Amino acid sequence: xxxxxxxxxxxxxxxxxxxxxxxxxxxxxxxxxxxxxxxxxxxxxxxxxxxxxxxxxxxxxxxxxxxxxxxxxxxxxxxxxxxxxxxxxxxxxxxxxxxxxxxxxxxxxxxxxxxxxxxxxxxxxxxxxxxxxxxxxxxxxxxxxxxxxxxxxxxxxxxxxxxxxxxxxxxxxxxxxxxxxxxxxxxxxxxxxxxxxxxxxxxxxxxxxxxxxxxxxxxxxxxxxxxxxxxxxxxxxxxxxxxxxxxxxxxxxxxxxxxxxxxx
Amino acid sequence: xxxxxxxxxxxxxxxxxxxxxxxxxxxxxxxxxxxxxxxxxxxxxxxxxxxxxxxxxxxxxxxxxxxxxxxxxx
Numbered sequence: 087x088x089x090x091x092x093x094x095x096x097x098x099x100x101x102x103x104x105x106x107x108x109x110x111x112x113x114x115x116x117x118x119x120x121x122x123x124x125x126x127x128x129x130x131x132x133x134x135x136x137x138x139x140x141x142x143x144x145x146x147x148x149x150x151x152x153x154x155x156x157x158x159x160x161x162x163x164x165x166x167x168x169x170x171x172x173x174x175x176x177x178x179x180x181x182x183x184x185x186x187x188x189x190x191x192x193x194x195x196x197x198x199x200x201x202x203x204x205x206x207x208x209x210x211x212x213x214x215x216x217x218x219x220x221x222x223x224x225x226x227x228x229x230x231x232x233x234x235x236x237x238x239x240x241x242x243x244x245x246x247x248x249x250x251x252x253x254x255x256x257x258x259x260x261x262x263x264x265x266x267x268x269x270x271x272x273x274x275x276x277x278x279x280x281x282x283x284x285x286x287x288x289x290x291x292x293x294x295x296x297x298x299x300x301x302x303x304x305x306x307x308x309x310x311x312x313x314x315x316x317x318x319x320x321x322x323x324x325x326x327x328x329x330x331x332x333x334x335x336x337x338x339x340x341x342x343x344x345x346x347x348x349x350x
Numbered sequence: 351x352x353x354x355x356x357x358x359x360x361x362x363x364x365x366x367x368x369x370x371x372x373x374x375x376x377x378x379x380x381x382x383x384x385x386x387x388x389x390x391x392x393x394x395x396x397x398x399x400x401x402x403x404x405x406x407x408x409x410x411x412x413x414x415x416x417x418x419x420x421x422x423x424x
Binding site: 087089091092093094097098099100101102103106110111113114115116117118119120121124273274275276279280315316317320 | 355356357359361363364366367368369370373374391396399404406407409410411412413414415416417418419420421422424
C-alpha cells in the first residue's frame with residue numbers, strides 16, 4: 087500500500103481543528119504556546135461552545151492569541167485579564183469566559199487581579215503558561231524564575247537573597263476558597279498533552295456548571311531565551327522546572343455557595 | 351493483532367522546523383528536509399514511510415498544527 091492510497095479524506099485521524107485560524111503563528115519554532123492554543127481550540131470544538139466562548143488575551147508573547155483562535159476575544163491591559171473576564175462573565179453569564187496569561191502577566195503585574203478574581207470565585211477559567219522568564223521583552227527575570235537560573239537581568243543566576251524565591255502561584259491560589267479546580271500540567275510529551283487536554287475540558291465544564299474559578303497552569307519552556315533548541319529545553323524543563331513545579335491536580339473541590347454556607 | 355499503516359502530511363509552509371515531531375515519533379518516521387520553505391525553515395517530512403503506524407504523536411506535539419495524520423487498518 088503506497089502513501090497515496092492512505093492519504094484519503096476518510097482515513098484522516100488527526101488534523102488541524104477549525105477553531106484555529108489559518109494564520110501562521112508568530113511564536114518561535116517549538117514554542118509551547120502553539121500546542122496550548124491548539125488544545126484549547128480542540129476542546130472548544132469538541133464541546134461545541136465556539137459561539138459562546140469569549141477569550142481574554144494578555145500582554146506578553148500570546149498578545150496576538152486573537153489572531154489564531156476563531157472565537158470572540160478581547161485584549162486586556164497588562165495583568166488585568168481576570169478583572170476583564172469578571173466583567174464579561176457577570177454581564178453575560180451564559181458565556182464561557184477564559185483568560186490566557188503568561189507568568190509575567192499573571193504572577194507579576196497581575197497578582198492582585200488574579201488573587202481577587204479567584205477570591206470572588208468568578209466562574210471563569212484561567213490558563214496560566216509558566217515558562218519562568220519574560221519571553222516577549224527579551225528574557226528578563228520573572229517571579230517564577232528558578233533559583234540560580236540565568237536570565238538577561240540576573241546573568242549570574244537568580245540570587246534568592248536579593249531577588250526572593252520562585253513564586254508558585256498555583257499553590258497560592260489553591261488555598262483560596264473561591265477556586266474549584268487548580269491543576270498543573272505540561273505539554274512536552276504526548277501523554278502530558280492528553281492529560282492537559284482533559285484538564286482544559288474539565289475547567290470549561292466547571293465554568294459552565296458554575297463551580298468557581300478553575301486554574302490550569304502549564305509548565306512551559308522558552309527555548310529562545312533559555313538559549314537552547316526546543317528538544318533540549320523540553321529536557322531541561324523536565325529536569326529542573328518539574329522539581330519546583332510538580333505536575334498534577336492541586337485542588338478539585340467546588341466552591342461553597344452562599345446559601346449552602348448559611349443554610350438558607 | 352490488527353496492523354496499522356499511517357501516513358503523515360506536513361503543511362510545509364506552516365512548518366517552522368522545530369524538530370519536536372522528529373523527537374516525538376516512536377517509529378523514527380520523520381526527519382527534517384534538506385530543503386527549506388519560503389521562510390527558510392527546514393520543514394519536517396517523512397524519511398521512513400514504511401515504519402509509520404499512524405499513532406498521531408507527531409500531530410499532538412506540533413505547535414503549529416501543520417501535521418495531518420492518515421491511518422488505515424490492514
